[in-house]
Amino acid sequence: MASNVTQPRVAPPVVDVPGYEDERPSTGQQIFNDYFGWLEQIAGMMLLTGKAVAATFTPPYSWKEEFVEESFLILRRCMIPMLISTVAFGFGAPGLQAANLTQIFGTLDREGAFFVMASIREFAGWINGMVIAGVAGTAICADLGARKVREELDAMAVLGLDPVRQIVTPRFLALGIITPLMNIIALVFGCVGGWLATVVVWGETSAGYVATFTSNFTFPDLFGAVFKTTGFGFIIAVACCYKGLNVKGGAQGVGKAVNQAVVISFAGIWVFNYLFTAILLAAYPETGNLH
Amino acid sequence: MDARLAAGKQLDPESSALLDQAASYGAEHELHEGSIAVAEDHPGDYWSIQCKGVKKSFGRAKILDGLDVGIPEGMVTCILGPSGTGKSVLIKHLIGLLFPDKGEVLIHGESLNDMPMSKLLEVRKKFGILFQDGALFGSMTVFDNVAFPLRQHTDLSEKEIRRVVNARLDDVGLDIARDRLPNELSGGMRKRAGFARALVLEPEIVMFDEPDSGLDPVRTALLCELIRQMHEQHGGTYIVITHDVNSARQVGEYFAVLWKGKIVQAGERDDMFNSKNPFVSQFLNRRIDGPLGME
Numbered sequence: 322m323a324s325n326v327t328q329p330r331v332a333p334p335v336v337d338v339p340g341y342e343d344e345r346p347s348t349g350q351q352i353f354n355d356y357f358g359w360l361e362q363i364a365g366m367m368l369l370t371g372k373a374v375a376a377t378f379t380p381p382y383s384w385k386e387e388f389v390e391e392s393f394l395i396l397r398r399c400m401i402p403m404l405i406s407t408v409a410f411g412f413g414a415p416g417l418q419a420a421n422l423t424q425i426f427g428t429l430d431r432e433g434a435f436f437v438m439a440s441i442r443e444f445a446g447w448i449n450g451m452v453i454a455g456v457a458g459t460a461i462c463a464d465l466g467a468r469k470v471r472e473e474l475d476a477m478a479v480l481g482l483d484p485v486r487q488i489v490t491p492r493f494l495a496l497g498i499i500t501p502l503m504n505i506i507a508l509v510f511g512c513v514g515g516w517l518a519t520v521v522v523w524g525e526t527s528a529g530y531v532a533t534f535t536s537n538f539t540f541p542d543l544f545g546a547v548f549k550t551t552g553f554g555f556i557i558a559v560a561c562c563y564k565g566l567n568v569k570g571g572a573q574g575v576g577k578a579v580n581q582a583v584v585i586s587f588a589g590i591w592v593f594n595y596l597f598t599a600i601l602l603a604a605y606p607e608t609g610n611l612h
Numbered sequence: 613m614d615a616r617l618a619a620g621k622q623l624d625p626e627s628s629a630l631l632d633q634a635a636s637y638g639a640e641h642e643l644h645e646g647s648i649a650v651a652e653d654h655p656g657d658y659w660s661i662q663c664k665g666v667k668k669s670f671g672r673a674k675i676l677d678g679l680d681v682g683i684p685e686g687m688v689t690c691i692l693g694p695s696g697t698g699k700s701v702l703i704k705h706l707i708g709l710l711f712p713d714k715g716e717v718l719i720h721g722e723s724l725n726d727m728p729m730s731k732l733l734e735v736r737k738k739f740g741i742l743f744q745d746g747a748l749f750g751s752m753t754v755f756d757n758v759a760f761p762l763r764q765h766t767d768l769s770e771k772e773i774r775r776v777v778n779a780r781l782d783d784v785g786l787d788i789a790r791d792r793l794p795n796e797l798s799g800g801m802r803k804r805a806g807f808a809r810a811l812v813l814e815p816e817i818v819m820f821d822e823p824d825s826g827l828d829p830v831r832t833a834l835l836c837e838l839i840r841q842m843h844e845q846h847g848g849t850y851i852v853i854t855h856d857v858n859s860a861r862q863v864g865e866y867f868a869v870l871w872k873g874k875i876v877q878a879g880e881r882d883d884m885f886n887s888k889n890p891f892v893s894q895f896l897n898r899r900i901d902g903p904l905g906m907e
Contacts, residue, residue, distance in 0.1 A: 472747035475709055476806075480761045480813075481737040483729065 366563045369485070370555075373493040373562075376486040387491035395457040395499045400506075403452045407445055407507045411514020415439040420523045430529030432519040434537040434611055440511030441542045442601075442608075447594060449507040450553035453500050454586035458561040461492050462582040465565025466575035474566070489566065493558040500554025501547045508546060541605040549597045556589040660685045660817055660849040661706055665715035667873075668701060675701045677873030678715065683817075683866075688843055688850040690864030692857065692895065694904060698873050699853045700744075703821050706851070707739050708732050719817075737765065740810030741819040745826070746802035748794040748809070754781070755790040758809045765813060780808040784838060800831045804838070811842065817849045818842075824856040836862040857896055861885075869895060871904070 376384065415435065423429050465488065468474050474484045512534070519525045564582035568574045602609050659682040668676040675698040683689050683706075693699050704710040705717050708724045717724045719735055727735065748757045758777045762768055768776070781787050784804040794802060803823060810818055820839065824832040840863050843850050854860055860867065861881070868878040869892050877884065877892045887893050894902025 468750075471745065471750065472743040473749055475704070476741070476743060476747035476749075476809075478709055478733075479707055479736050479739055479741045480764065481733045482764060483733060 362563070365567070366559045369489065369563050369566070370559050372485045373490045376483065376490040377494060381486075384486060384491040384494070387487070388494050391461075391491050391495035392499050395453065395495055396503070398460065399453050399456050399503065402456055403449055403503060403507055404510050406448045406452055407440075407510040408514040408517070410444055410448055411436070411440055411511040412518045413514075415444065416515045416518025417522065420519050420525075424523060429519060429523055429525040430533050431611075432515060432525065433530040433532065433534030436512050436515040437534060437537040437542060440515060441508050441538065441546055442598065443594075445507040445511035446504050446546050446550045446553065447590070448511075449500065449504045449550060450557065450590045451587065453496065453503070453554065454557045454561075454583055454590065457496065458557040458586050459579050459583055461496070462561040462565040462579045463575055465489075465492075465562060466568035466578045469566060469568045470571055470575060484566075489562045492562060493555070496558035496561075497551060497554040500557070501550040504546060504550035537611065539605070539608050541601065541608050545597070545601045545605075545608075549594065549601075552593050552597065553590050556593060557586045560585040560589060658685060659683060659718075660720060661851075662718045663702075663705065663715065664718070666702075666705060666712040666717065667714040668698075668705065668710065668712050675873055676705070676712070679870070679874055681868050681875045681878060683849060683851055685849055686847065687865045688840070688852065688863050689866040689868065690860035691851065691853045691868045691870055692860050693855060693870030694895070695855055697870055699855070699870060700821055702870065703741070703819055703851070703853050706819065707736060707741060737813065738816045739819065740813065740815035740817070742803060742806045742810050742821065742823060744822050745799070746794065746806030748802060748805055750794055753791050753793055754786060754797070754805045757794070757805060758812050761809065761813045776812065777808075780812050783811070783842065784808045799826045800835065803827070803835060807838070807842075811846065814846070815848065817851065820850070820852045820854075822854055823852060824854055824859045829858075832856065832859055833862065839863050857898055867896075871895075
């Protein structure tokens, strides 16, 4: 520790400084701030992603312990809501409604084929993303926001620790990895919902449902679903972490940040889902055929 | 006049020689151009921290407007100013949590501008900071909060860490609260716990962001007394940011008065309390007549 008097000291002079002049930003700058502030946010999210990726692959790997904790936290909070949502949605909309149509043509067994498209390619991953964004993403955003408001992140930075490495990276990786893993379970339970509607309610045989399912299910469907939901996980991670880290204005600011984070996550998931599925079907056209 | 000499404190021979050398330097160079004039010739010698022409805006709000200030080494410096005048923004610039739109901040002569993050994290280890509400980690006990920097940055054994942390908690009178969580502490206790954490790595520079906020006058005075005692005991450069003149008078040796994003005046305590500047005189003497109104 520095000793009491180690450096020379003279009484510095009393210094008068010129008066304050109120210089407002130029009109162009105001317009840019008002209408194109979102560009700054996108740039901020990209920078945060870059920092989190760099922290992932460079030592010290101080994020490992918290990554495990956060992963279990996401599983604990999201698993039951995701299971209920996928089974209920699979049973209701594509299950009962689609069976209502296919039974007119006497092709109830085609429900299995339909669920490859409905559950595997679309709604299981989508519901999984919604649940993780709405439950885990918001919790992470609120947690980071509260830490920001309580100045914990600043305190950490002053202690010579990088908040991105310590706090953001483990959450970023946990969301990015747990989302596709949970999606595999979501795919199964989405199909279970369809099976309940087709077999239990409409009286089709399990053999018919499974036969058309397996004849249509392809490997690109599976890895496409896993890749897509990995993207969902990282979209949720970057939106929620960025918004949490940039909270302004106390408790009200935390609420606003959580609201914005979930809207950005949902919109990001919808856009990415559309683009990814379009590219997948173009790259593997046979997956779109009904066998 | 040097505040410690004025208080009749004895300096060791080496420090006295340095002081004489510095005083003769000051006499030769007529220090009328502002405190920065010294720093340019002797970077890092005299000032722990320097701000040169620091400007910072958030959207349309201009917070710092070409601020120049030097923080003397080894003294307790009070940065005073009315509420909402940019004091907390300034403290974040001093430790590289915010960066100026224009100008630069130098720590012991090293500019924080464009410093790589790894280097910045190293520089920040020179600092301890007491945030307004303590900024304790909510999931850790008081003991773990104070032990956290030691566990992150040293190779001390748990036994050694326990000894150091207990000593620090005893210093700030929190030995009975070591196993409590931050939400089980009063505001004053949180500040003292934050103070213990700020001191645990024995930093060269310790900052206090409004140590009086949220405390009653007696506890404010007790905390200021603790700050003063810790500085006497451990030394180092202390920076207290506050708008409370009584607190500043109790702990401060060097004063800088901030208003509308600029340092209006800076100098040693006696010079400042006798200042003829209308704003400084009004603020430090808590008068209602003067340039500062309710606007």
